Amino acid sequence: MQTAAKVSMIALAAMGVPVNAASSNADARAAQLVRQMTQEEKLSLVTSDMPLMMGKNRPAEAVIGAGYVAGVPRLGIPPLRETDASLGVANLMNLRRDDIATALPSTLSLASSWNPVLAHEAGAMIGAEARAKRFNVMLAGGVNLVREPRGGRSFEYPSEDPLLAGTIVGAQVAGIQSNGIISTIKHFAFNSQETGRSVVNAVIDEPSARESDLLAFQIALERGRPGSVMSAYNKVNGDWASENDWLLNQVLKRDWGFAGWVMSDWGNVHSTAKAALAGLDQQSGKGLDSKPFFGKPLDDAVASGEVPPARLDDMALRVVRSSIAAGLLDRSDVSEVQPIDYDANARVAQKAAEQGMVLLKNEGDLLPLARSVRTIVAIGGHADVGVLSGGGSTQVRPVGGPALELRPDHPGPASAFARQTYVRSSPLQALQARFPDARVTFVDGSDPAAASGAAAAADIAIVFAEEWRTEAEDRQSLSLPGRQDELIAAVAGANPRTVVVLETGGAVLMPWADKVGAILEAWYPGQRGGQALAALLAGDTAPSGRLPITFPAGEDQLPRPKLDGVAQVDAAIRDSSGKPNYGLLNNVPTFDADYRIEGAKVGYKWFAAKGLKPLFPFGYGLTYTSFGYDGLKARGGTAPSVSIQVTNTGKVAGVAVPQFYAHVRVRGETVTRLVGWQRIQLKPGERRTVNIAIDPRLLASYNPELPGWEIAKGTVALVVGEHAGDVKAEQTLALSARRLKP
Numbered sequence: 001m002q003t004a005a006k007v008s009m010i011a012l013a014a015m016g017v018p019v020n021a022a023s024s025n026a027d028a029r030a031a032q033l034v035r036q037m038t039q040e041e042k043l044s045l046v047t048s049d050m051p052l053m054m055g056k057n058r059p060a061e062a063v064i065g066a067g068y069v070a071g072v073p074r075l076g077i078p079p080l081r082e083t084d085a086s087l088g089v090a091n092l093m094n095l096r097r098d099d100i101a102t103a104l105p106s107t108l109s110l111a112s113s114w115n116p117v118l119a120h121e122a123g124a125m126i127g128a129e130a131r132a133k134r135f136n137v138m139l140a141g142g143v144n145l146v147r148e149p150r151g152g153r154s155f156e157y158p159s160e161d162p163l164l165a166g167t168i169v170g171a172q173v174a175g176i177q178s179n180g181i182i183s184t185i186k187h188f189a190f191n192s193q194e195t196g197r198s199v200v201n202a203v204i205d206e207p208s209a210r211e212s213d214l215l216a217f218q219i220a221l222e223r224g225r226p227g228s229v230m231s232a233y234n235k236v237n238g239d240w241a242s243e244n245d246w247l248l249n250q251v252l253k254r255d256w257g258f259a260g261w262v263m264s265d266w267g268n269v270h271s272t273a274k275a276a277l278a279g280l281d282q283q284s285g286k287g288l289d290s291k292p293f294f295g296k297p298l299d300d301a302v303a304s305g306e307v308p309p310a311r312l313d314d315m316a317l318r319v320v321r322s323s324i325a326a327g328l329l330d331r332s333d334v335s336e337v338q339p340i341d342y343d344a345n346a347r348v349a350q351k352a353a354e355q356g357m358v359l360l361k362n363e364g365d366l367l368p369l370a371r372s373v374r375t376i377v378a379i380g381g382h383a384d385v386g387v388l389s390g391g392g393s394t395q396v397r398p399v400g401g402p403a404l405e406l407r408p409d410h411p412g413p414a415s416a417f418a419r420q421t422y423v424r425s426s427p428l429q430a431l432q433a434r435f436p437d438a439r440v441t442f443v444d445g446s447d448p449a450a451a452s453g454a455a456a457a458a459d460i461a462i463v464f465a466e467e468w469r470t471e472a473e474d475r476q477s478l479s480l481p482g483r484q485d486e487l488i489a490a491v492a493g494a495n496p497r498t499v500v501v502l503e504t505g506g507a508v509l510m511p512w513a514d515k516v517g518a519i520l521e522a523w524y525p526g527q528r529g530g531q532a533l534a535a536l537l538a539g540d541t542a543p544s545g546r547l548p549i550t551f552p553a554g555e556d557q558l559p560r561p562k563l564d565g566v567a568q569v570d571a572a573i574r575d576s577s578g579k580p581n582y583g584l585l586n587n588v589p590t591f592d593a594d595y596r597i598e599g600a601k602v603g604y605k606w607f608a609a610k611g612l613k614p615l616f617p618f619g620y621g622l623t624y625t626s627f628g629y630d631g632l633k634a635r636g637g638t639a640p641s642v643s644i645q646v647t648n649t650g651k652v653a654g655v656a657v658p659q660f661y662a663h664v665r666v667r668g669e670t671v672t673r674l675v676g677w678q679r680i681q682l683k684p685g686e687r688r689t690v691n692i693a694i695d696p697r698l699l700a701s702y703n704p705e706l707p708g709w710e711i712a713k714g715t716v717a718l719v720v721g722e723h724a725g726d727v728k729a730e731q732t733l734a735l736s737a738r739r740l741k742p
């Protein structure tokens, strides 16, 4: 259960009130400590090491994780022990085989709940595990927009919409920090693709940047108040994000008043003075860089006057300030791992999975499955043993140990460190438990003919389709890998009562969508994904997720029908015999990803502007009941708001997620923007009023000349719908002219 205290913390954060009471005196206390530091102590605070790369120099107090920063014991400043990340306490490459943790569903799943209270609870749970394992910095959460639907890390990111993304990740970060540890928002900014991730140059104009990805960060920072921000690998408008004065100094620190520290991503520092002067405060995992830019070279740069001493003071101060705000200086450092209640935490993961699954199709009310069903065949997706998870630095070694770990089926940048890992939560066994009177069998799906034979003989066929994504690689297409499309078509041809469960890291194409009875998007559903799936399929829990991204009907609908950089990477990694050698990735030359094409019109905004019909729209999701809407009221002025009455018009309880979209005139075009929503549980016949305060930035355009947000006097059309493009009712919002600071 969510406690009232936690809920009110979210409310406070949403109002822009600092949630960390200790922060008010943190500046003065940090400044006093920095005044007492030697140069060596300051320099030590502004680099982190990867404990695994420290060899004999690794101190006993370091915990194997992503990073370690030595403290300053004589001043009572503890070491920082950093762990990945957003989906639980990660165990990259399984180096600590006995170190398990609760695997949360993917961030896309968390965002599909549209439920910041759940995101806070999920964050509080993984943060508690991190703290129990002696970490005090979690490198979570990722709030980049899912701008590139093929993006390898899209499962780690929440949404294509800045309000939804910032709200969910902000709540998750506040939850993590409620444990008295530091959370990190990342990857700042425009880390939209993995192809050539450390050389790709994101090109975007400032108004579009401020209204899209940067707004997601801004909202997440306001709501989550993280102690640190991690810069992205890529370049933005010509400069690496880790040495980008505009991003770090101007936007983050000056305009948004960020008082914490900026750490680099691992192996992503390229200079000393330029980076330090641009606002980078800490070189992360320094062994991965070509040299220790912030060690001796920074000392030299300060000595030569290239970097003012005050800048080094500020870098150290920011680290100490966030440590104070998290309470790290006011409690003793524990030397033992603390006990963790994994059963209780698994229940949180299951709740998140249940709220994150999205029912996309349910022909003739095929779901929930009738209790009278006698035979069910589960097909493919290793559903006999577990559920899929995403690869890379967020990889958790799940409780119970992985059910299965497969090597990537192709050579690529991820093959060196990522494994296709299945969490031990078998959907097959969970279905057998929910349907004790039915015969529930499994075929592995490798042979479409055998699978369709089994489907023909069963009352119900459930195909578990899977799409593995990983950090360091993008998907080259949105089609399901291998022969899965063929498999699903064959099974659906043999039995119209076919349910497709998707375990995917993002949007996929579904050429068979018309042929199957039901489609349930389960994403990567985490520690108890199998049990959550069975609960939804059996109707013990009604599906309540809504898509946080658009599912396109084809890649030709995307702003970039082909991924940028594929040819450049391919050319650079060929060795003399023409074979791919991913050790040559450093040879990839810089190339542009031109985000001016869609600008701020990411995802559904692009589809609306171009008049394109997606396969499934943003915000879409069915449940086992229906809702009616009436009495839409929109209030303009300086505190715009909207309200509506929602009624459950069906026969069972369910969750409605009324969504409000404004059609705003921006730089001569009308742009559709999500301006608010509410997730409400309603019993049959129950009616409730939903009231939403609209963030005025969502009705504004960004004007760098002011600089700031500008609302023109006039009217804006406001609609309520169940997804982008849906109109249940429409109203006009009268706005007064207004300017807001950046």
Ligand code: BGC
Residues within 6 Å of the ligand: 066, 084, 085, 139, 186, 265, 266, 393
């Ligand atoms: C990832 C970060 C992660 C870091 C430390 C990098 O490769 O991009 O998200 O926090 O590694 O593991």
